[in-house]
Amino acid sequence: MAEVDFERRLERLFGEAPDLPDAKAFAERIERRLDRGWNLRRWLIGAAGLAGGIIGASQLFMSNLFERVETAEHSARLVGQGIARVTPTTDMVSALSGGYGLWVAVGMAVLAMGFVVSRMIEEI
Template identity: 70%
Template sequence: MAEVEFERRLERLFAAGSELDDAQAFAARVERRLNRGWTARRWLIGAAGIAGGVIGASQLVFSNLPGRVETAEQSARALGAGLARVSPNPDLLAALSGDYGLWMAVGLAVLTLGYAVSRMIDEF
């Protein structure tokens, strides 16, 4: 019985820790260091953002963007003209609208279900 009382008393002594005299000063020093670290991080992130913006802008200026846009427009016009001459194959449309299209839809549904089940297994 004495051992149980001793253990309870010992637990109470460890649970009730005394506050040190310099606890407030220690907490203030820790907070100052943390705030200084956050200030440095903010400055570094801002500097990295500015440097990235300058690098991106310089690459945009030196990449001859207007000439590339004009070339892309010409390519798009040529592709559009070529696609206008191509007509869809009626046999392909008939195959997709019949049983073949149904089996494709079933296959895609099974694949989607398998993906969903695998994601659920990963989550749990």
Template identity: 40%
Template sequence: MVDRDFDAQLARLFAEPPALADAEAFHQRVERRLDRGWALRRLAIGAAGGVAGLIAVGQLIASRFATDLRAASSEGVSTVDLGVDRVMDQVNQFVATPASVETLWLGAALAAIALAFAVTRLVEEF
């Protein structure tokens, strides 16, 4: 018959890994490497998001006003003033439309949220 006390004692011995002398130093080294990796990833993701946002804004502006600018340049130097006036009218019309104002407010709100997340991360780090 099997001795249950011996089995329980044997199970307890193998349930816990043996403690090594440098276990705490090893733990701290691993934690530092993981923290450094996460900080680098956060910076890289934030930078990529910022670049993507700038590209998106550039594409939005270029697609919105590219046709007017092409038309103004094809009309010649004498009609550049008319082209500039048209572009300014388009800008005013873009800002005056309700959907455009909502888009601008949405962008401002997203920027504020991103800033809040960045501040939160900085507070957690330091």
């Protein structure tokens, strides 16, 4: 019986933390430290974002982006011509090979990206 009383007393003592004489000063000191670090953090995050933007822009220019856009425009014209040749009377295989399958795949990819982005936003 003594053990049960001892354990109850011990639990009560641990449940009620004693007030320390410098608790208020300690809390104020910690709050000042936390507030002081935000300016530095903001500057570091901004500098990292600026550096990342500069690196990303330089990579785009170095990768011949404009040539690739022109090539993509040419490919889009070819796909458009292929779609124009498909008529409703053609069978499904030729319709898919004519460009409709590409648009279905693009639509599904956009939908999947939307799900991924919404999931990421939800978790943040």
